[in-house]
Amino acid sequence: MEESLPNSGRRCFGSCRKIFLLSGGDFVGPCNGKTIFQVDGTIVASNDPKLDNLDYWITFDNITRLVVNGNGVFNGNGASTWSRCRNSRDCKSRPTSLKFHNVRHATISGITSLNSKMFHIVLHKSHNVRLINLRIRAPPNSPNTDGIHVGSSSYVSILRSTIGTGDDCVSIGDGASNVSISEVACGPGHGISIGSLGRYKEEEDVSGITVSHCRLTNTENGLRIKTFAPSLSSKVVSDVTYSDIDMINVKNPILIDQHYCPHANCQGRGESGVQIKGVKFINVRGRSATEVGVNIQCSKARPCENLLFYGLQLTLDGRRPAAASCLNVDNRFQSSSPSGCK
Numbered sequence: 184m185e186e187s188l189p190n191s192g193r194r195c196f197g198s199c200r201k202i203f204l205l206s207g208g209d210f211v212g213p214c215n216g217k218t219i220f221q222v223d224g225t226i227v228a229s230n231d232p233k234l235d236n237l238d239y240w241i242t243f244d245n246i247t248r249l250v251v252n253g254n255g256v257f258n259g260n261g262a263s264t265w266s267r268c269r270n271s272r273d274c275k276s277r278p279t280s281l282k283f284h285n286v287r288h289a290t291i292s293g294i295t296s297l298n299s300k301m302f303h304i305v306l307h308k309s310h311n312v313r314l315i316n317l318r319i320r321a322p323p324n325s326p327n328t329d330g331i332h333v334g335s336s337s338y339v340s341i342l343r344s345t346i347g348t349g350d351d352c353v354s355i356g357d358g359a360s361n362v363s364i365s366e367v368a369c370g371p372g373h374g375i376s377i378g379s380l381g382r383y384k385e386e387e388d389v390s391g392i393t394v395s396h397c398r399l400t401n402t403e404n405g406l407r408i409k410t411f412a413p414s415l416s417s418k419v420v421s422d423v424t425y426s427d428i429d430m431i432n433v434k435n436p437i438l439i440d441q442h443y444c445p446h447a448n449c450q451g452r453g454e455s456g457v458q459i460k461g462v463k464f465i466n467v468r469g470r471s472a473t474e475v476g477v478n479i480q481c482s483k484a485r486p487c488e489n490l491l492f493y494g495l496q497l498t499l500d501g502r503r504p505a506a507a508s509c510l511n512v513d514n515r516f517q518s519s520s521p522s523g524c525k
Contacts, residue, residue, distance in 0.1 A: 381414025
């Protein structure tokens with residue numbers, strides 16, 4: 184439907200942004216040649232409670248050479264669903280706003296994703312995908328509204344984007360490889376995360392993750408890797424590099440948590456079988472909102488291996504260095520070694 188001008192009593196035409204209500208959309212290939220989906224208005228999701236159990240609102244499936252662009256807005260109308268959620272457990276079965284499944288050689292650029300019911304953008308079993316100049320927003324108290332989730336996908340680039348949500352700005356799931364995240368401004372939210380991993384039996388390794396030249400502001404976490412304990416899979420997270428990262432008032436700037444147990448029903452029941460190795464933190468700088476700026480809690484069954492810190496500069500107030508805590512880690516530090524992890 185078209186948007187009305189305030190107090191004008193007339194319709195909005197010409198340069199005014201149009202608003203359209205959409206209950207859902209499936210764009211399924213294969214397609215012949217390059218496919219362009221351009222959005223310059225605002226698309227708003229229905230608030231019908233019957234849609235809450237769907238996997239997605241809009242999906243692009245089995246398309247090669249897909250382009251999604253424009254300066255338009257995908258408004259997930261999430262508040263209507265969040266208000267029906269008592270806690271995160273009640274909110275697990277809600278639709279992702281934009282799901283890209285089995286897309287190849289794709290570019291997603293310029294668009295805004297606003298107030299998703301659950302995740303904003305999901306990439307699954309997709310390859311050679313470039314996401315650039317995106318704006319993703321949801322309130323800090325909106326449950327499970329991850330900005331971009333990458334799973335079972337390879338050669339993915341996330342560039343020059345602004346993400347602020349109620350959960351992870353970017354989350355990396357199992358089976359992700361060769362993922363590059365650069366020049367992303369994150370906050371509010373839970374930071375940039377790998378995991379959680381080890382929850383399911385049929386999971387795949389994660390490797391080749393690079394996060395560089397990013398800024399995190401007022402986030403719950405900064406750079407996080409999390410695995411369940413006990414875990415149902417014994418996979419490997421390897422070849423991860425974080426470099427040139429700015430932290431501004433981040434509660435947990437660097438966090439490896441291999442005892443992740445979000446609902447407190449698995450505590451003390453075992454160790455994670457996920458191996459974390461070959462993780463580099465280079466020139467991570469800024470202000471921690473808590474005393475412990477580096478918190479490395481690895482698995483007793485499979486301790487972390489080959490962790491490298493170089494050029495670490497995390498402080499509490501610009502002067503006092505933040506502390507560090509380490510468990511079950513074979514680490515080595517260069518430059519400013521955080522106290523507690525020598």
